[in-house]
Amino acid sequence: MYKEVVTLLKTHCLDEPENRKLLFTEKGNELHPRGTETTAAGATLFAMLNRFFGYDGGADMPASIPSLREEPSLQPLVRWFERVEKATPVQFKGKRDKDYSQKGKRGSIDSSN
Numbered sequence: 001m002y003k004e005v006v007t008l009l010k011t012h013c014l015d016e017p018e019n020r021k022l023l024f025t026e027k028g029n030e031l032h033p034r035g036t037e038t039t040a041a042g043a044t045l046f047a048m049l050n051r052f053f054g055y056d057g058g059a060d061m062p063a064s065i066p067s068l069r070e071e072p073s074l075q076p077l078v079r080w081f082e083r084v085e086k087a088t089p090v091q092f093k094g095k096r097d098k099d100y101s102q103k104g105k106r107g108s109i110d111s112s113n
Contacts, residue, residue, distance in 0.1 A: 001065070002065060002067065002068070005052065005065060005068065006068070006071055006073060006074060009068075009074055009077060010073050010074065013045065013077060014073075014074075014076060014077065019041075022034070022039070022041050023039075023041050023042055023045060024080060029076070030076070030079060031076050031077070031079065031080040032080070032083060033080070033083060033084050033087065038088070042084070045077075046081065046084050046085075049068075049077065049078075049081045050081070050085075051063070051064055052064055052065045052066075052068045053065060053066050053067075053068045053069040053078075054081065054085065055085070
């Protein structure tokens with residue numbers, strides 16, 4: 001499944017010019033969130049990446065494919081995800097999850113990360 005997810009993300013998010021324009025603003029070699037408002041496409045991609053390798057939002061659910069975060073061909077998406085995550089942190093009832101800073105590498109089932 002790992003290979004299929006990498007291929008899907010790379011093909012549809014990075015290699016397809018029209019999709020790139022819908023999802024990202026490009027500054028040099030870096031991808032940035034498109035505009036100042038969240039788009040449906042951007043929110044969907046963020047949710048997918050969050051489930052694959054992101055923070056579990058306090059639900060104690062490990063990431064489904066944490067190794068995707070290290071995939072060389074997806075690093076532009078990983079950096080984009082990290083920018084969006086930093087700009088729009090997960091909030092619970094108006095406040096930050098108290099365990100957020102103690103999770104280490106968010107979402108990883110390996111506590112040594």
